[in-house]
Amino acid sequence: MLRSLALLLVLVALVNAAGFQLGKTIKGHFTYYTDQGYGACGTPINADSQLLVAVSYTYFTSSNPNNDPVCKNICVEVGYKGKSIKVPVKDKCPSCAGDHFDLSKAAFKKLEPNLDVGNAKGATFNPLDMFRPLSLLLLFATVVYGASKIPFGKKITNAEFTYYIDGGTGACGTQINPKSEMLVAVGNVYWAGLPNPNNDPICKGVCVKVEYKGKSITVPVKDKCWGCGRNKLDLSEPAFKALENLGVGRAKGASFTFVKC
Numbered sequence: 001m002l003r004s005l006a007l008l009l010v011l012v013a014l015v016n017a018a019g020f021q022l023g024k025t026i027k028g029h030f031t032y033y034t035d036q037g038y039g040a041c042g043t044p045i046n047a048d049s050q051l052l053v054a055v056s057y058t059y060f061t062s063s064n065p066n067n068d069p070v071c072k073n074i075c076v077e078v079g080y081k082g083k084s085i086k087v088p089v090k091d092k093c094p095s096c097a098g099d100h101f102d103l104s105k106a107a108f109k110k111l112e113p114n115l116d117v118g119n120a121k122g123a124t125f126n127p128l129d130m131f132r133p134l135s136l137l138l139l140f141a142t143v144v145y146g147a148s149k150i151p152f153g154k155k156i157t158n159a160e161f162t163y164y165i166d167g168g169t170g171a172c173g174t175q176i177n178p179k180s181e182m183l184v185a186v187g188n189v190y191w192a193g194l195p196n197p198n199n200d201p202i203c204k205g206v207c208v209k210v211e212y213k214g215k216s217i218t219v220p221v222k223d224k225c226w227g228c229g230r231n232k233l234d235l236s237e238p239a240f241k242a243l244e245n246l247g248v249g250r251a252k253g254a255s256f257t258f259v260k261c
């Protein structure tokens with residue numbers, strides 16, 4: 001548990017990279033500069049000839065900018081008038097707001113050949129990690145943070161189940177109709193707690209085999225039951241009816257097992 005938490009904290013640091021939220025597009029404008037010497041990230045730069053970018057001081061959080069997360073393999077994908085370039089963060093722009101990026105002269109000319117424009121508006125900026133694709137980080141987050149909460153193959157005994165009929169969009173992000181579909185809502189304890197539950201591992205091809213009084217059904221997980229603990233399921237109406245009369249309301253003495261659909 002502690003190791004998973006530590007890994008998650010590392011992941012959060014990588015994805016957010018100080019003031020940057022990797023993968024989140026920023027709309028704004030860019031200028032250019034030609035300074036030479038040492039950039040705020042501590043390496044020699046030549047903004048006249050090298051492809052690089054100086055980002056707003058608001059994205060720097062460390063007292064020593066050389067060690068700032070934004071200087072650790074972060075680049076910015078800049079889109080402008082159908083063109084795009086990726087440039088590494090090498091410097092700080094003390095006067096830039098969060099939507100203002102100061103490109104090197106060489107980078108500016110790749111997007112806007114006319115240097116007289118000076119301030120190019122209507123651009124987009126997408127911060128990226130040069131060595132860690134965001135999709136892999138998010139996959140890592142899913143594996144570390146959530147998969148262990150699904151006890152595949154372990155039979156949960158002394159369980160009970162109810163039923164519900166509320167339709168609409170289930171917690172897994174798909175349209176459901178518990179009045180007519182075979183499905184199940186499972187307790188919050190089996191969810192990974194990801195910011196978007198649609199991406200939760202339990203929504204990815206997971207079913208529950210429910211056994212009760214010599215009968216059994218296997219139903220897909222499509223929703224979350226906030227009031228259910230570890231030993232309770234909320235079945236759709238037809239799933240409940242396949243095992244018990246609706247008049248019972250709460251059926252006790254069941255068991256269930258998580259399986260791949």
